[in-house]
Amino acid sequence: MRLGRHRAALLPEQRRRKALRRGILAGLSAVAIVAAGLVVIFGSGGVLCTTREPVLVDVAAAVDVAPAVMEAASRFNGTKTAVGGRCVLVQVTEHPPATVLRTLIGDRAGVLSERPDGWIADSSAWIRLARQQGASALPAGESVVATSPLVFATRASLAQRFSVGRTEMNWRMVFPSTVRGRLTPNADEPDVVRVPDPSLAGAGIATVAAARDVVGKGPEADKALTAFVRWAQAGSAPDYRSMLAAVDDRTFWQRPVVIVPEQSVWNHNLRPSSDPVVALHPREGTINLDYPYVVTATDPSVAEASSVFAGWLKGAQAQEIVRRAGFRSGDGAQGPISPGPQIPAEAPRTRASVSPQDIDDALRAWSRLAPPTNILVLADTSKHMAEPLNGTTRVSVALAAAKIGLQLFPASTHMGLWEFADKVGRIKGYQERVGLGPISEPDSGQVIRKSRLDELTSTITAHPKLASSLYDAIHSGFREVSEEYREEMNNALLVITAGRDDGKGADLRQLLDQLRREWNPDKPVQIIVIAFGKGVDRAALSQITAATNGSLHEAQEPGEIIDVFLAALARRLCHPTCKPTT
Numbered sequence: 001m002r003l004g005r006h007r008a009a010l011l012p013e014q015r016r017r018k019a020l021r022r023g024i025l026a027g028l029s030a031v032a033i034v035a036a037g038l039v040v041i042f043g044s045g046g047v048l049c050t051t052r053e054p055v056l057v058d059v060a061a062a063v064d065v066a067p068a069v070m071e072a073a074s075r076f077n078g079t080k081t082a083v084g085g086r087c088v089l090v091q092v093t094e095h096p097p098a099t100v101l102r103t104l105i106g107d108r109a110g111v112l113s114e115r116p117d118g119w120i121a122d123s124s125a126w127i128r129l130a131r132q133q134g135a136s137a138l139p140a141g142e143s144v145v146a147t148s149p150l151v152f153a154t155r156a157s158l159a160q161r162f163s164v165g166r167t168e169m170n171w172r173m174v175f176p177s178t179v180r181g182r183l184t185p186n187a188d189e190p191d192v193v194r195v196p197d198p199s200l201a202g203a204g205i206a207t208v209a210a211a212r213d214v215v216g217k218g219p220e221a222d223k224a225l226t227a228f229v230r231w232a233q234a235g236s237a238p239d240y241r242s243m244l245a246a247v248d249d250r251t252f253w254q255r256p257v258v259i260v261p262e263q264s265v266w267n268h269n270l271r272p273s274s275d276p277v278v279a280l281h282p283r284e285g286t287i288n289l290d291y292p293y294v295v296t297a298t299d300p301s302v303a304e305a306s307s308v309f310a311g312w313l314k315g316a317q318a319q320e321i322v323r324r325a326g327f328r329s330g331d332g333a334q335g336p337i338s339p340g341p342q343i344p345a346e347a348p349r350t351r352a353s354v355s356p357q358d359i360d361d362a363l364r365a366w367s368r369l370a371p372p373t374n375i376l377v378l379a380d381t382s383k384h385m386a387e388p389l390n391g392t393t394r395v396s397v398a399l400a401a402a403k404i405g406l407q408l409f410p411a412s413t414h415m416g417l418w419e420f421a422d423k424v425g426r427i428k429g430y431q432e433r434v435g436l437g438p439i440s441e442p443d444s445g446q447v448i449r450k451s452r453l454d455e456l457t458s459t460i461t462a463h464p465k466l467a468s469s470l471y472d473a474i475h476s477g478f479r480e481v482s483e484e485y486r487e488e489m490n491n492a493l494l495v496i497t498a499g500r501d502d503g504k505g506a507d508l509r510q511l512l513d514q515l516r517r518e519w520n521p522d523k524p525v526q527i528i529v530i531a532f533g534k535g536v537d538r539a540a541l542s543q544i545t546a547a548t549n550g551s552l553h554e555a556q557e558p559g560e561i562i563d564v565f566l567a568a569l570a571r572r573l574c575h576p577t578c579k580p581t582t
Contacts, residue, residue, distance in 0.1 A: 066094030068325035117297035123202025146327035151279035209362035240264035266326030285351035372412035384498035386462035420473035429469025467502035499536030
């Protein structure tokens with residue numbers, strides 16, 4: 001995706017005059033100056049308009065709407081519209097909304113070289129977010145330039161296959177198949193539904209809102225939303241173009257569906273194809289993306305000129321341009337001009353239950369659930385884990401569960417593994433098997449951590465004669481994660497145990513005192529305990545997890561681990577005010 005593209009809304013001489021506005025004197029315009037005399041033009045309404053020092057307006061537009069706005073700016077510049085007797089000239093540049101947002105709130109990294117004078121994002125959520133994060137001076141009353149409903153897009157041949165199998169597109173498809181009650185999708189439904197990255201695209205934000213709306217509220221809903229985020233992260237894409245290109249690629253996914261704005265399907269199908277991409281409406285109703293224009297200029301004259309252009313974009317001439325580019329009108333009343341057979345003729349039914357507040361809440365939920373994890377796993381290999389459980393041993397069940405849980409963590413995860421039992425590490429009550437670090441990189445040697453972790457979940461065994469050093473191991477592991485704390489990640493200590501300590505080291509009171517002294521709310525490390533079998537000291541473990549705003553879970557079968565992990569990860573939604581849970 002090319003960023004920063006701009007089109008000839010300004011001539012080179014006119015662009016140089018932008019420097020005049022910023023206090024830099026430049027050459028005279030060959031267009032505006034004739035023999036040192038000033039050219040005066042009657043603009044719209046007979047207003048005198050001088051081109052000697054035009055009011056230059058830089059507009060940053062979301063990538064998909066930028067080409068239409070560029071064409072509109074060129075048409076607007078031809079009208080010689082005046083502000084204070086000076087011609088208004090508009091230049092449009094395409095920029096992702098996240099980059100513009102960072103610029104407006106004063107971030108230093110990943111920002112534009114200059115603040116824009118107007119901004120067209122691909123969702124009003126970006127503008128609300130900018131105001132919440134520090135750009136409170138943005139004026140109210142932004143105007144919507146265009147709209148485009150979210151659609152489920154796939155190849156025409158696959159759409160026919162889904163229709164024959166009576167598979168309707170629906171928002172529950174964004175969840176992994178395990179949430180829908182099966183391990184893998186069936187042959188009549190998509191094998192993947194990819195969503196745009198919500199941190200980069202308005203369609204991604206709206207998809208998270210729809211997912212949250214579908215599952216509702218409460219602990220089970222939080223687990224489902226967490227599953228969606230983990231699933232979506234693996235297949236999210238930075239822009240609509242690459243997502244639709246992946247639909248045409250038959251080398252990886254067999255039955256791909258992507259969630260994109262309707263206009264991007266129209267744009268994709270400008271290239272002829274024997275199996276074009278079609279847009280399908282979800283049965284529960286969809287969410288309309290709006291493309292709002294907000295004035296961002298700080299200079300009063302430029303702000304006025306930016307506002308004039310915003311008003312012009314709502315007029316008939318500009319609205320025809322955006323509709324010819326595959327968008328619906330700003331008020332949503334008129335569809336695209338010449339949409340083609342791949343765009344549904346009927347207007348989509350909107351999902352009225354999703355409000356702007358719901359969209360903002362969904363974005364906050366994603367921001368809490370999406371960051372990668374920095375996690376150290378403590379595996380209990382004491383004599384208690386050698387006890388029988390469901391025809392095998394506790395340690396076998398626990399490690400089989402860990403093998404399943406390992407698949408939930410993406411390549412961005414940092415993970416390590418210690419086993420613990422009294423004297424297993426000679427003097428210490430634990431032994432480091434894999435050092436904490438990126439799972440996609442080796443701890444030492446050539447084997448990456450994830451492969452080493454997967455191997456250990458099949459080979460570690462319990463020690464029938466060794467007592468449990470649970471409390472000492474928890475304190476040492478907690479201190480290790482605290483020392484290796486990563487600001488950009490969620491940091492946790494995961495304890496897989498039989499749930500008993502044999503009193504060979506620190507007692508419960510000492511451990512709790514240590515955790516309360518060392519736990520830092522500004523650098524929180526959560527302790528998550530998964531206890532297997534009977535005889536678990538629930539009272540003690542509940543106090544340990546509560547001291548770090550963590551959670552306690554009991555399991556009997558390896559398959560329960562997915563539910564346990566999702567429940568633990570879902571606590572990020574309430575952190576740091578989560579209630580103690582078991």
